[in-house]
Amino acid sequence: MRQSLVDRRAVLTLALGALLRPATAQPPPLPRMDAVPLAPRCYMVQGQTALGSPANANFVSNAGFVVTDDSVVVIDALGAPALARRLLQLVAGITDKPVRHVLVTHYHADHIYGLQAFKAAGATVIANRRALEYLNSDTARLRLHASREDLAPWVDAETTLVPADRWLDGDATLRIGGVDFELRMLGSAHTPEDMAVYVPGERVLYAGDLVFRARVPFVGQADSRRWIAALDAVLALDARVLVPGHGPPSTDPRQDIVLTRDYLRHLRDVMGRAARELEPFDEAYRKADWSRFEQLALFGAANRMNAYNTYLLMEHERD
Ligand SMILES: [Zn+2]
Numbered sequence: 001m002r003q004s005l006v007d008r009r010a011v012l013t014l015a016l017g018a019l020l021r022p023a024t025a026q027p028p029p030l031p032r033m034d035a036v037p038l039a040p041r042c043y044m045v046q047g048q049t050a051l052g053s054p055a056n057a058n059f060v061s062n063a064g065f066v067v068t069d070d071s072v073v074v075i076d077a078l079g080a081p082a083l084a085r086r087l088l089q090l091v092a093g094i095t096d097k098p099v100r101h102v103l104v105t106h107y108h109a110d111h112i113y114g115l116q117a118f119k120a121a122g123a124t125v126i127a128n129r130r131a132l133e134y135l136n137s138d139t140a141r142l143r144l145h146a147s148r149e150d151l152a153p154w155v156d157a158e159t160t161l162v163p164a165d166r167w168l169d170g171d172a173t174l175r176i177g178g179v180d181f182e183l184r185m186l187g188s189a190h191t192p193e194d195m196a197v198y199v200p201g202e203r204v205l206y207a208g209d210l211v212f213r214a215r216v217p218f219v220g221q222a223d224s225r226r227w228i229a230a231l232d233a234v235l236a237l238d239a240r241v242l243v244p245g246h247g248p249p250s251t252d253p254r255q256d257i258v259l260t261r262d263y264l265r266h267l268r269d270v271m272g273r274a275a276r277e278l279e280p281f282d283e284a285y286r287k288a289d290w291s292r293f294e295q296l297a298l299f300g301a302a303n304r305m306n307a308y309n310t311y312l313l314m315e316h317e318r319d
Contacts, residue, residue, distance in 0.1 A: 027153045030082055031059045035090045038241045038249055039202035041067050041179060043094070045078075045087060046248060049215050049297045052079055052110055057154040058147075059083050061110040064206045064243050065091055066199055068177025071100035074123065075197050075206040076245075077114035080154035084114025088121055099123045101176060103183065104164065105208025105245065106191040107131040109143055113155055115162035126174075128185050129167035131193035168195070186210060186234070189227035190220075190245075198237050205239035205253065213247030213256050215297040217263060219306040224264045224313065231261045263293055267310040275314040284311070 035043045044064040052058035058079030065087070066073045072091055078084050091099060102118045104127035105111060115125060134140050140161055147155045174181045180200055187194035190209040197206040209218070210230055235257050242253035250256040274284030285307050293299060 028054065028057075030086055031056050033059065033083070033086050033090065035065075035094060036249065038064075038243070039199075039204050042199055042202050042204040042241070043067075044206075044243045044249055045090065047078070047110075047246060049247065051298075051301060052147075052151055054151060054154065057083055058110060058113065058151050061108075061246055062243055063087055063111075063114075064197075065099070066179060066181070066204075067095050067097060068179040070177040071097050073101045073103060073176055073179075073181065074099055074118060075103045075243075076105055076111045076208065077102055077118055079110040079113050080151065081114055081117045081159060082154055084117035087114070088117065097177075101126060101174075103127070103181070103195070103197050103206075104131070105195050105197065105206065106187075106193050107134050107140070108191065108209065109147060111208070111245070112162065113144075113147070113159055116160055119162055124166060125162060125164045126166045126168065126183075127164040128187065128193035128195045129169050130185075130187055131164070131191075132167065133192065135161060135163055182237075184233065184237075186230040187226075188223045189230035190217075190222050194230065196234060196237070198239065203238070203240035204243070205234070205237055205241070206243045207234055207245065207257075209245035210234055211242060211244040211253075211257055211260050213244040213250055213259075215247055216293060216299050216302045216306065217260055218246075218302055219264070219267070219309050221309065224268055224310060225317070228261055228264050228268075231257050231264075266293070267307055268314065271307055271310040272314040272317075275311055281308060281311045 033045050035045060037043055044062055047060045047062050048056050050056055050060055052060050061079055063078050064075035078087060099118060099121055100123055102123050102125045144161060171185055172183045182198040182200060184196045186196055194208060194210055196210060239253045242250045270288040
């Protein structure tokens with residue numbers, strides 16, 4: 001009797017010890033990742049609608065993959081090497097063909113920090129040459145430095161910026177394992193190096209961050225005037241399924257492309273008028289009607305900064 005009470009105490013002490021152990025002792029679990037089939041050859045994984053954090057392992061952007069007759073083509077590399085390795089596992093659960101190519105839609109951190117895992121698996125990385133300017137910039141270096149702190153342990157001292165093996169200078173059609181990939185260079189839009197990947201055989205379009213779905217776009221330093229023009233080019237592709245850079249896939253691409261376009265137009269209208277009339281930003285922001293967009297996810301986190309960046313852009317465009 002007495003013995004079993006002691007045993008129970010010992011078990012309790014062990015359990016408490018596990019609870020109180022510092023969080024750094026073990027990495028947190030990777031968030032759930034599922035392969036979503038879109039067409040016979042085409043799949044995606046959908047990142048969370050959130051800002052990157054240690055809790056979500058920076059799984060906040062989408063990636064895609066296409067199973068060809070002899071290999072697998074991945075579109076975008078996710079925001080941490082561990083996420084990329086998880087994606088490789090998912091691919092291996094669907095086909096025994098190797099991942100031979102990674103197509104990078106743009107070089108923002110949440111889409112590229114996984115690249116080294118695909119390189120280690122033997123893949124060739126292909127991107128728009130215009131990404132080199134960012135890749136060689138202090139901004140990219142400082143961002144990685146900050147991410148090693150902010151996104152530890154998922155992004156750490158071992159995480160590196162991986163350049164493409166093959167830089168493209170313009171639109172290209174790659175034929176890989178009997179499947180055509182139309183690569184459209186549509187920057188400068190969201191970034192100078194935006195590259196949309198269209199699989200015409202299945203009418204699936206991987207649009208990268210040219211299109212955001214069910215959340216407020218991240219505008220950053222984007223050239224929103226050219227971005228709007230690029231969306232018209234995306235519309236002309238007449239895709240049946242669209243995979244945005246962030247958010248769920250769309251089977252009504254037109255409606256979703258138009259939402260991103262209308263949001264950018266609204267920012268430019270409101271902030272352009274303010275910049276022309278020399279109205280201070282705070283006042284213009286407060287007076288603006290955001291009702292059409294404020295129910296979108298991340299409105300609180302992103303809208304004000306998007307508006308401010310657009311205000312600065314419109315002042316500059318005015319000169
Ligand atoms: Zn992104």
